[in-house]
Amino acid sequence: MNCIEKILASHAGKQTVSPDDIIEVDLDYVMSNDACTVLAIDVFKKELKAEKVFDPEKLVMFMDHYTPSSSIDAAKVHRKMREFAHEQGLRNLYDGAGICHQLMIERHVQPGQVIIGADSHTCSYGSLGALATGMGSTDVAIAWQQGKIWMKVPHTLKIDVTGKWPKAVYAKDLMLKVVGELTASGATYKALYFTGEAIEALSISGRTTLCNMAIETGAKFAYISPDKKTAEYLDRIGRAQEFCFENEQDTGNFESTVHIDVSTLTPQIARPGRVDDVCNIDTLKGTKVDELFLGACTNGSFDDLAVAAQILKNRTIAPSVRMLVTPASIDIYLQAINAGFIETFIKSGAMVNHPGCSACFGGSGGILGPKEVLLSTANRNFKGRVGSSESEIYLASPAVIAASAITGTITDPREV
Amino acid sequence: MTSAKAITFGDNIDTDQIIAACHLVLPTIRDMSLYCFEHYPQFSESFSAGDFIVGGKNFGCGSSREQAPAVLKERGVRAIVAQSFARIFYRNAVNLGIRLIQCEAAGAISLFDKLRFEDNLLINITKKCEYPVHPFPPFIEDIIKRGGIIAHLTHSA
Numbered sequence: 146m147n148c149i150e151k152i153l154a155s156h157a158g159k160q161t162v163s164p165d166d167i168i169e170v171d172l173d174y175v176m177s178n179d180a181c182t183v184l185a186i187d188v189f190k191k192e193l194k195a196e197k198v199f200d201p202e203k204l205v206m207f208m209d210h211y212t213p214s215s216s217i218d219a220a221k222v223h224r225k226m227r228e229f230a231h232e233q234g235l236r237n238l239y240d241g242a243g244i245c246h247q248l249m250i251e252r253h254v255q256p257g258q259v260i261i262g263a264d265s266h267t268c269s270y271g272s273l274g275a276l277a278t279g280m281g282s283t284d285v286a287i288a289w290q291q292g293k294i295w296m297k298v299p300h301t302l303k304i305d306v307t308g309k310w311p312k313a314v315y316a317k318d319l320m321l322k323v324v325g326e327l328t329a330s331g332a333t334y335k336a337l338y339f340t341g342e343a344i345e346a347l348s349i350s351g352r353t354t355l356c357n358m359a360i361e362t363g364a365k366f367a368y369i370s371p372d373k374k375t376a377e378y379l380d381r382i383g384r385a386q387e388f389c390f391e392n393e394q395d396t397g398n399f400e401s402t403v404h405i406d407v408s409t410l411t412p413q414i415a416r417p418g419r420v421d422d423v424c425n426i427d428t429l430k431g432t433k434v435d436e437l438f439l440g441a442c443t444n445g446s447f448d449d450l451a452v453a454a455q456i457l458k459n460r461t462i463a464p465s466v467r468m469l470v471t472p473a474s475i476d477i478y479l480q481a482i483n484a485g486f487i488e489t490f491i492k493s494g495a496m497v498n499h500p501g502c503s504a505c506f507g508g509s510g511g512i513l514g515p516k517e518v519l520l521s522t523a524n525r526n527f528k529g530r531v532g533s534s535e536s537e538i539y540l541a542s543p544a545v546i547a548a549s550a551i552t553g554t555i556t557d558p559r560e561v
Numbered sequence: 562m563t564s565a566k567a568i569t570f571g572d573n574i575d576t577d578q579i580i581a582a583c584h585l586v587l588p589t590i591r592d593m594s595l596y597c598f599e600h601y602p603q604f605s606e607s608f609s610a611g612d613f614i615v616g617g618k619n620f621g622c623g624s625s626r627e628q629a630p631a632v633l634k635e636r637g638v639r640a641i642v643a644q645s646f647a648r649i650f651y652r653n654a655v656n657l658g659i660r661l662i663q664c665e666a667a668g669a670i671s672l673f674d675k676l677r678f679e680d681n682l683l684i685n686i687t688k689k690c691e692y693p694v695h696p697f698p699p700f701i702e703d704i705i706k707r708g709g710i711i712a713h714l715t716h717s718a
């Protein structure tokens with residue numbers, strides 16, 4: 146068994162599991178947010194006719210997609226969530242504290258856990274060595290009632306990343322490259338296991354960027370073995386736990402291995418409409434943009450804000466563009482204030498928003514009009530995701546966003 | 562099963578195309594279903610309850626929103642045919658008891674072709690041919706046949 150299969154076996158009460166086995170796993174957390182909780186509440190009450198959740202401590206709910214409530218309908222959604230949380234005695238209900246995935250990582254996830262969430266980017270928690278995956282509202286309602294869910298044990302694709310990180314190249318560039326190579330369905334049903342010296346060199350936030358976008362290849366889980374950095378991170382945020390990390394021996398059960406050398410990687414961009422339509426930045430240099438977005442569960446971390454602030458320090462954004470900066474959580478927001486980043490962004494002419502999904506998704510501010518072009522650090526560029534179906538979304542790293550904000554066109558961060 | 566027409570789409574149809582994010586706060590699936598495939602005239606102008614949706618590869622990729630298969634169910638989709646399905650969409654559709662048909666030849670089906678699904682065969686009446694269909698594991702078939710995961714759970718309990 147590989148490390149992923151071992152975690153699944155332990156949660157299924159089995160000695161061993163193999164790929165394609167259908168197992169029932171005990172869940173450590175069930176996460177949901179304001180895009181899908183109401184539907185789950187309906188299923189829970191009306192269809193399952195359930196009364197009590199299995200364990201109120203294990204449900205975590207977030208208002209992040211439409212918060213502060215961006216419409217009357219959104220306000221009604223939030224009210225239903227509050228009522229349900231109150232009635233079920235849930236303590237973990239967050240409103241406006243940040244994006245669900247960032248807050249799960251900061252406040253709840255531990256290595257070795259199995260978690261489901263009613264959001265496809267739940268796979269992000271692999272950055273701390275947890276197995277987490279997105280499911281729909283019916284599965285979440287069943288999990289609320291039963292504390293467990295069936296799943297198929299995935300085959301594991303090993304992504305071995307070697308080499309030293311070049312200047313201005315980040316986890317986002319690596320992940321865009323991986324998505325481009327594997328394609329949007331290349332890892333459907335599989336688990337992505339990231340390993341190698343270039344992964345070890347990444348901070349937890351860089352690892353989260355990678356795991357976050359695993360779903361963009363169709364993957365079920367992403368996983369990075371917990372190591373010293375994981376322990377240090379948990380320690381730093383006051384959540385050190387006793388978990389033993391074994392240094393991963395590559396004797397596991399992998400379906401295949403992809404080798405990538407980051408030392409030759411350049412900044413990458415995904416072109417509008419498809420996350421797997423990825424190219425080197427050279428191809429697109431000079432493309433005019435209207436809006437820039439720094440944030441989302443992919444790239445709204447302190448490290449991401451630091452990269453952008455360094456580029457924008459003592460500079461101003463082009464008068465032709467608007468830039469939105471949205472820290473992924475309130476803790477990141479506070480740290481960014483203390484580090485002076487927020488002042489840098491404001492002085493550069495960017496708008497700083499309260500933590501949440503923001504312009505990643507057409508649920509609140511930053512909505513695009515017809516023919517407008519967005520350059521975003523988010524994870525998806527589907528047609529119409531952030532407003533008009535005639536708008537276009539390019540995806541890139543925080544460094545590319547900051548450099549391009551200065552010029553108003555797609556710009557290589559190595560050249561500013 | 563009687564025949565019905567095919568409403569066709571390309572590869573990588575994501576859940577935002579089926580139901581855009583901005584509509585997810587509407588109070589009911591019925592309200593949301595009015596916006597199903599809102600930017601695709603072949604759907605908004607020609608789909609009738611009982612028709613087949615036909616996609617290419619990776620149908621339903623993107624978000625985990627169960628609202629995507631739910632609005633298709635609400636509109637009365639007979640079955641969704643695709644060369645392959647994205648994982649979460651597949652699971653959500655099965656949970657809702659929607660008939661999914663995984664068929665390598667989905668790309669050969671043209672808009673408005675008359676289709677019939679019978680005994681695990683997809684019959685293209687317009688083109689006078691049959692397509693083999695990829696069978697699902699018995700566990701999944703059983704959920705679909707019972708009309709969804711909730712009925713399946715109630716039955717097993």
Ligand code: SF4
Pocket residue numbers: 210244245246264266441442443501502503505506523524
């Ligand atoms: S930031 Fe974007 S991708 Fe992340 S949870 Fe919010 S809407 Fe989804």
